[in-house]
Amino acid sequence: EAGVAQSPRYKIIEKRQSVAFWCNPISGHATLYWYQQILGQGPKLLIQFQNNGVVDDSQLPKDRFSAERLKGVDSTLKIQPAKLEDSAVYLCASSLDHGGLNTEAFFGQGTRLTVV
Amino acid sequence: LAKTTQPISMDSYEGQEVNITCSHNNIATNDYITWYQQFPSQGPRFIIQGYKTKVTNEVASLFIPADRKSSTLSLPRVSLSDTAVYYCLVGSRGASGSARQLTFGSGTQLTVLP
Numbered sequence: 001e002a003g004v005a006q007s008p009r010y011k012i013i014e015k016r017q018s019v020a021f022w023c024n025p026i027s028g029h030a031t032l033y034w035y036q037q038i039l040g041q042g043p044k045l046l047i048q049f050q051n052n053g054v055v056d057d058s059q060l061p062k063d064r065f066s067a068e069r070l071k072g073v074d075s076t077l078k079i080q081p082a083k084l085e086d087s088a089v090y091l092c093a094s095s096l097d098h099g100g101l102n103t104e105a106f107f108g109q110g111t112r113l114t115v116v
Numbered sequence: 117l118a119k120t121t122q123p124i125s126m127d128s129y130e131g132q133e134v135n136i137t138c139s140h141n142n143i144a145t146n147d148y149i150t151w152y153q154q155f156p157s158q159g160p161r162f163i164i165q166g167y168k169t170k171v172t173n174e175v176a177s178l179f180i181p182a183d184r185k186s187s188t189l190s191l192p193r194v195s196l197s198d199t200a201v202y203y204c205l206v207g208s209r210g211a212s213g214s215a216r217q218l219t220f221g222s223g224t225q226l227t228v229l230p
Binding site: 104 | 157158159160161162165201203217218219220221222223
């Protein structure tokens, strides 16, 4: 089956500019996650959707980050304005989650953002 | 969510069995234990998940003692390609029965030497 698709793979922007990342989860997966992974650290959850509703966005810097999941399928993550400390890999993941706990999450390859 | 503690790094040689232990002292009754593997420039990949005792699949085994306060990921006969970061996650369903939350720690960098 097709995996989680993310674009772009790489992005370089100047600070104070805006940027958007796109994620297409595996077909039929109800849950979608966005993570930020800074070099040398584990992934940090930014936002979690179940269908098109937000489950957890407690660690999303809402003054500059926003995310949406249109019709419970694709999702976009936006940063505006970007700061130097936003340089990281942004990972999207999805899981089937039809009520069970044993739900494996599948990750995309990520978008590497460099803010200069 | 239960906090996990893992060694920062481990070295091994090809062909050896590697055991990575994760501590999760405040694991809750409903929590499952899940391990992910991450190679450079890739997203994490699910390895194995368990609740208690022992779970085995084609790539690893997971040992969970009766008190469930720790777990051990066992990789048999590792090869150079097993060099990666391994993450231990503990969690259950989120608030209001929503989808399971996935909280990563810092992970263990496993380096397999020739």
